[in-house]
Amino acid sequence: MLLEIKDLRVKAEDKEILKGLNLSVNAGEVHAVMGPNGSGKSTLARVLAGHPGYEVTGGSITFDGKDLLELEPEERACEGVFMAFQYPVEIAGINNTYFLKAAVNAVRKYHGKSDLDAVEFMQLLRAKAKLLEMDQAMLGRSVNEGFSGGEKKRNEIFQMAMLEPRLGVLDETDSGLDIDALKIVSNGVNALRTPDRAMIVVTHYQRLLNYIVPDVVHVLTGGRIVRSGGRELALELEEKGYGWIEAETAGARG
Amino acid sequence: MTQLAERHDSLAAGFEALKREPAFGHQGLAETRTQAFDRFLSRGFPTTRDEEWRFTNIAPIAALPLAPAAARTIDADVTARLQPAGPVGVSLVVVNGRLVDTPALPAGVTIRTLDTATSSDLRPMRPAGGTIFPELNTAFFQDLVVIEIAPKAIVIDPIQVLFVTVADGDAPLVSPRLVIRAGEASQATIFETYADASPDAVAFVNAVVDVDVAPGAIVDHVKLQRQNPVSFHLGGTFVRVARAGTFTSHAVTVGGRIGRNDIVSVLDGEGATCTLNGLYVGTGDALIDTHTTIDHAKPHCPSHEIYKGILAGRARAVFNGKILVRLDAQKTDAKQTNKALLLTDEAQINTKPQLEIFADDVKCTHGAAIGQLDEDALFYLKARGIGALDARNMLLHAFADDVLTGIRLETVRTTTMALVEQMLGLPA
């Protein structure tokens, strides 16, 4: 088991958002987490990455045998947890390439490896850039600055390709993407599917799952995963909306 | 004072005439129209004493003997002349405010007109802001076009709406009205053109466009205003973008004696994105006014705005870009740029960025550049053996292309560039 979340309870600004969430992910698997707005999907993604805005009040997260909750955000990153942000952040004056080099070398340092030299780094960069159709100009621009919504999301997946994490968490990567951009991003993600890497794809819409086909689909509502199934669950949600499942679980609980 | 009364008399007579048409009272519109007209009459045509109209004197419009435009038809060759050369997908033709032609529609697209419109089509939720002129439109519109995109529909082919004015009597008051509703997670491209059938007949087009972008929907909107040099165009575009929706607008103005665009876009859900780009080219005595408002009402909404103008002759332009960041709209990222090239000493622009920021964790950038063609760049090109005229044309082309390049429809882009070139005497 690569990731095991048990009875996770999370608060933000005194409001409980995750209320005993359980989720297990094996290496090599792609899990989709779907749910209505405000169900806690993005909270789950951010808590995995160690976002400081949340307070974990109970439960555990074990990643590759380690207690993830004990680790700082940068340590989690170095251990191989990567989050593609819903709202990628702009950093003026720091070019994409420089930023990635700092990140790649920080991760290498954590694992006791020496820095990549300039030639090795550029070779890696070019190979991965091709994957996401990133041109030279995008690599030279400041991190996410002046990028369109689609370019920002492509840049996130490009960073994932560069950092080669064990677990990729994609937080609503499809939002704001038109159909062309969605295809490019999906191709990039699919190219990164390997037997030793897992992905958690957080999304509101089923459309993304036409392109990134998940092994398991979970429905997150009211701070818990209320149903898990195969890809057909996503299609069912698409057809019926979230209402029926919310009503059903409320009934079961009540 | 008498003039004012007379002016209102002409409109009032038109309003009385309209009352006898079935369109007037359709679906309880009579009361809505009467109230709107009363509000318009009580405020009247704005003057330059009104801050919103300080640099835009519309006395020439107020002085027209305005009468509601009559129903007209149009020859296919006129339509063809006013449309981009090459494919632009589905094409709707609206003459003097009435839809005259409905083609076969792609899957996921529904069109409604006055007869089939729902109550909310007729009275769309409209963001506050803009001017009194939408009230005048409400009083007088004789038909409307509602374009509805079904939820999750991906409409690749653009939908073109060609608004043509046929003026064959007194100055017609044309009141085009368009409602665009993009359902959840849908995607569509809408291309509006405003044009006159005649090159020298005066008309006053008072257009209103309401756009509703549902959660996750993507709307790419292009407006080309190419009316003749003696006509008047006041257009209001009112947009509401819901959570994770995207609205992109390119507004190109190359026509009209006085033209004004009011664009109000409310980013009303987290992650809503808005791009407002525009290019205006004025020659002769043209006056081109652009008022934009981007209302950041929710957190995490980026907005980008680039407006560029080229002014020759005695042309004048006004640019007023308001960016409102409400208290809740943390993590707003708003960028506004306004650039204008003045090709003559008489050309003039009044520009005013207006940033009102009530949230504290935001990034707002605004930039303005006004000036003449870059002497250094001209000199550089000339030093490389390029003739003075060619060098000038090259720079103007590049200046305009910076905005037009964002228009994703190639045929529209090339047609627009051709119009710009023609106006500025650039070789194609």
Add this chain to the structure above:
Amino acid sequence: MSTSTETIEQLATREYKYGFETEIETDQFAPGLDEDVVRRLSATKGEPEWLLEFRLKAFRVWQKMTAPTWHNLKIEPIDYQAISYYSAPKKKPELKSLDEVDPEVRRTFEKLGIPIEEQKALAGVAVDAVFDSVSVATTFREKLAELGIIFCSFSEAVKEHPDLVRQYLGSVVPYTDNFFASLNSAVFSDGSFIYLPRGVRCPMELSTYFRINAKNTGQFERTLIVADEGASVSYLEGCTAPMRDENQLHAAVVELVALDGSTIKYSTIQNWYPGDANGKGGIYNFVTKRGKAMANAKITWTQVETGSAITWKYPSCILVGDNSIGEFYSVATTNNWQQADTGTKMIHLGKNTRSTIVSKGISAGFGQNTYRGEVRVGKNAHNARNYSQCDSLLIGDRCGAHTFPYLEIKNTSAKVEHEASTSKIGEDQIFYCRQRGIPTEDAVNMIVSGFCKEVFRELPMEFAVEAQKLLSISLEGSVG
């Protein structure tokens, strides 16, 4: 509060590293200012009659002036009678070489990392060091003299090159200019003087380090740089002061004269003591800097202002000659209770004159940062061009950034571009970096240096790194 905010706070509250005091004997005037003090000052320095006249005229004008209030600063009233207007290290008068500098003073400069050592000068930097109000060492003078370049203390220049000083002193900043400039004109003690003969390009960076050491003293240095036709020079000043509870006054005047076709690049790294975390103590830095550019000349001001309790300065350019160029690149940080009201004036008088303004303000803690800039295009200044960029970065939510751009255009051929932005460095940016494996402190340094990039690249290379370090020190503890 979240962990990242705490780190931001910690970074901002690191202590001032240059706050040591050097114990050396000084000659110091008793506090107070009247005509007699001005005369005594002039006599102590053995000045000629014309200079005393200049001082007295300035003093008489100053007496009738009141301190400016138009700025966006909160300043406690200053008691000008409580300040000592002259302080000099006792052991020093004439120095032939560096070896003769008081060992304590030398150790002070070593602690500051100032390259007065000859080996540091190998880096290609000639240094003049001003301790309290007096110049104590100027390196590489002989080598410069071979080229006809004069680089010495202002006092020496008065003695050895009186005609040059007399010709240009007050020619850019007249003694009537403003309250602080008039005060300086009356009581300035020392500073640097540079003259470049026609056509000479200075082969090395010239540099002055200023340090206020003695208690209750004001430092009123005066710098005059004259580049004759076609000459060019790059000059850098650095400033520090010990930590003291009371506020000390620094009111300097810098005049640059760039004759036809010459270039003067003037860089400042200002790190005067900013006061403690509660806003106690710190330097009041009220400085008048102005340059006059004749035909085809270019003046570049670059400043990194991290110190002082209050900074009031507007390095400006008067673009008199046709085709002259003025540039202003500034980073100003205010942390804790620091205040800065700074910017520039670009006055376009000649044809085809150009100016560039890039201002980066960083506010943290309770710091208040104001950019005040004026671009004026005269009615004969055809084809004048200005580009202004003014960015503010806020760290935390108790600081402030204010922008006052003024434009006065009297010629329609002018082309003026303006860009402004305000952003907040926050948890989001830092979390983003950490999520990619980059630790908080590196992330903050990265974000700040990215923000300041356009200014740092204007600094002489030897000092760009120093400026970046200084900036991260001054913001230490501010970011979370």
